């Protein structure tokens with residue numbers, strides 16, 4: 001059996017080995033039923049039971065209040081960029097967006113097709129290395145909502161406090177959800193693609209205050225309509241049943257490990273290990289303001305970018321995979337999602353130190 005290597009991919013990301021082992025054991029025959037989970041009707045009590053169990057476990061993990069709907073959808077976070085305005089406001093209605101980087105801009109560009117978008121503030125001037133001070137945001141009282149990205153996966157910029165605003169907060173939590181405890185009641189809508197901390201690609205999670213349902217414009221496609229999804233128990237059409245099954249196993253794994261408070265402790269230690277190594281070296285650097293450095297995505301550059309190729313090649317050979325930064329920013333990025341253990345971070349830091357010694 002080949003050893004599993006250290007995987008720092010930004011997404012699809014590492015999954016817990018225990019989850020993959022369970023999936024392997026269940027592959028041909030799920031719970032003695034004589035067929036795999038993938039081959040069952042989504043209307044069967046088995047599949048409905050797993051999906052309901054996944055929702056209950058997620059509600060416990062995040063302490064989701066009863067007046068929030070939990071929806072399992074498809075199309076990735078990118079589909080929600082359109083679904084958000086289509087579900088929340090009429091055509092041409094004012095909506096506010098904060099711009100802290102690549103994924104903020106994607107959400108803004110899509111919303112501009114469907115609503116009157118105002119960017120309340122942007123950190124473009126700092127090359128997206130900080131969060132604009134709240135006092136500088138130009139919010140509108142009549143905005144349908146304020147959208148932001150609590151963790152910019154590419155820039156490595158994370159919010160550690162929810163913005164104070166007078167309209168519903170809508171958050172793209174793709175790369176931060178389930179990495180630490182969260183007060184769901186502060187949000188109108190939370191959405192996330194699954195392929196970081198939730199499960200495999202192909203599943204999208206939406207958590208929406210029920211007060212915000214029932215507002216979709218009549219031109220909203222049924223498949224994007226949160227109310228239709230909610231009324232149909234996330235089974236308006238055939239859901240991605242295998243991705244749901246794996247997500248259910250991930251949620252069980254998180255709960256068995258002590259839940260999100262325990263996960264947060266582990267994640268803070270992992271990120272601390274890597275940022276300390278970067279800050280203690282003149283060879284590596286991270287440009288992000290210390291108070292908003294992401295726990296999940298750590299971009300860093302070498303003082304000599306001419307060594308980038310060699311760094312990546314040697315890291316790969318040492319079993320440290322997927323460290324190449326996003327094509328838009330270059331350099332390196334280590335993503336430290338829940339299934340990446342401290343031992344992987346320790347191995348990365350040891351490699352970085354060794355590489356620096358050999359190149360200096």
Ligand code: PMP
Nearest residue numbers: 076077078103153172174175193
């Ligand atoms: N938002 C954020 C913050 C992301 O990190 C990503 C994917 N990396 C997306 C949106 C797009 O997600 P998807 O590929 O699921 O559409």
